[in-house]
Structure formats: structure tokens, C-alpha cells
Amino acid sequence: MTQGSANKAPELRRRKAALEAKLKELIGGSVKREDLEIEHWAEALDQLKSNLDRELTIERLDQQTRLIRDIQLALTAIEEGAYGTCARCEEPIPPRRLDAVPWALLCVRCQSEVEAAKDDAEPLFRDAA
Ligand SMILES: [Zn+2]
Structure with missing residues (x-):
């Protein structure tokens, strides 16, 4: 009887439920595809704002895509x-970190x-235009 691992089960179930809820929230509230369409504003200023909104939308979508992928990887884990x-050094990730970032x-x-090394990582969203 391994008491230690038995005690981890409720915690894992809790983490799993939290991850699944987050995933559902992300997929349900995804950025709408229409937000990415270029609008042709008459005013140059509006055009500028529209382009900026579009860039922000793409950036948000990009972050969201990464987050969804990370959550799916965590569920697989x-x-x-x-x-x-830790998937890289195989040290245990402190529970406090998992509380903050499940x-x-x-x-x-x-x-x-990793973040320091990937300054020039390729964008996930290439075909927006
Ligand atoms: Zn590590």
C-alpha cells in the first residue's frame, strides 16, 4: 500500500477538474474569427485603430492557442x-507554482x-491575411 501516492489522487483530480474547466472556458470564449477580418475604414485614424485591434486580436488568439495546448499537455501528463x-529538467514543480499556473x-x-531562448520563435499565426 503506497500511502503517499494514494494521497495525491484527490489533488490530481482537483487539478484535472480545474484544467478541464479552464479549457472549456477558453474554447467556449474563443476569439471570433470575424474579429480578424480587415475592415476598410474611411478615416485613416480608424484604419490605424482597426489594424491595431486586429494585431491585438491575433496576439490574443496566439496566446490562447498556446494556453489551450499547454492545458491539453498538462491533462495528458x-x-x-x-x-x-518539469518536462525539461525532471525536477518536481513546486505545488505553489501549480496553484498559480496549473x-x-x-x-x-x-x-x-526557455523564454529567454525563444525570442525569435516563429509565430503560430501566419495565415491571418
Ligand atoms: Zn526544470
Whole structure:
């Protein structure tokens, strides 16, 4: 009888429920496709604002896509029993970090190293225009 792992089950179920709720919220409230269409404003200023809105929408959609992917990966990790372990250095991710970011796949150190390295990462959203 492994008491330790038995005690982790309710916590994992709680994390899983939180992740699934977040995923549902994200997919349900996705940015509408129509928001991406270019509007032809007469006023140059409005045009500028429209372009800016569009860029922000794309950026938001991009972040959302990443987040959805991370949540799906976290759910897979729960299934595989790998949840809560850094995918890069394989150290345990502190529960405090998982409370703040339940879909965290990396520890804080690896996360900041990865982010520092991916300054020129390719955009996910290429075919918007
Ligand atoms: Zn790590």
C-alpha cells in the first residue's frame, strides 16, 4: 500500500477538474474569427485603430492557442502520471507554482531559460491575411 501516492489522487483530480474547466472556458470564449477580418475604414485614424485591434486580436488568439495546448499537455501528463514534474529538467514543480499556473509543464527556472531562448520563435499565426 503506497500511502503517499494514494494521497495525491484527490489533488490530481482537483487539478484535472480545474484544467478541464479552464479549457472549456477558453474554447467556449474563443476569439471570433470575424474579429480578424480587415475592415476598410474611411478615416485613416480608424484604419490605424482597426489594424491595431486586429494585431491585438491575433496576439490574443496566439496566446490562447498556446494556453489551450499547454492545458491539453498538462491533462495528458496527469493521465500519464507525469504531472507536476518539469518536462525539461525532471525536477518536481513546486505545488505553489501549480496553484498559480496549473498547466505549468516546466519549473520556474526552465521556464525562464526557455523564454529567454525563444525570442525569435516563429509565430503560430501566419495565415491571418
Ligand atoms: Zn526544470
